[in-house]
Amino acid sequence: MGYRTYYGICIEDGDPTPEDLQKITKLLESFEDFESWGDEWYGSELKWYDYLDDMYTLSKAFPQFRFYVHGDGDDSDDLWEDHWQDGRFQHCYAEIPPYDPAKMTPYVPTKQHNDE
Numbered sequence: 001m002g003y004r005t006y007y008g009i010c011i012e013d014g015d016p017t018p019e020d021l022q023k024i025t026k027l028l029e030s031f032e033d034f035e036s037w038g039d040e041w042y043g044s045e046l047k048w049y050d051y052l053d054d055m056y057t058l059s060k061a062f063p064q065f066r067f068y069v070h071g072d073g074d075d076s077d078d079l080w081e082d083h084w085q086d087g088r089f090q091h092c093y094a095e096i097p098p099y100d101p102a103k104m105t106p107y108v109p110t111k112q113h114n115d116e
Helices: 018-031 051-061
Strands: 005-013 035-037 040-046 066-073 079-085 088-093
Touching (some): 018 035, 018 040, 051 088
Antiparallel strands (some): 005 040, 035 040, 079 088
8 A cells, every 4th residue: 555645845945047947857757746836846645665765866966955845644643844955864853842831822812702
């Protein structure tokens, strides 16, 4: 069956030319089924088993750019982001902090409610 993940990729640092964007799109499409929207790429329900190797290849091919990758997996707690540049990456898991009653704040409604 396989594990599926939604991927969103964009360039965070750098100023790509239209030619760069075409080359990046072509390379990403050789890895998986991505849709390109200008300087952003999206892939839904991908089983991208070679993700690490492929992103390494992409980041080495375009070392002048820092790529931001958002991943949202099948499991509800599988939410993460990676930052790639010139063969190096940082992986960051999303975290929900534990409940802290001291951090509760009052809510002020934006409309009036009838308390009848």
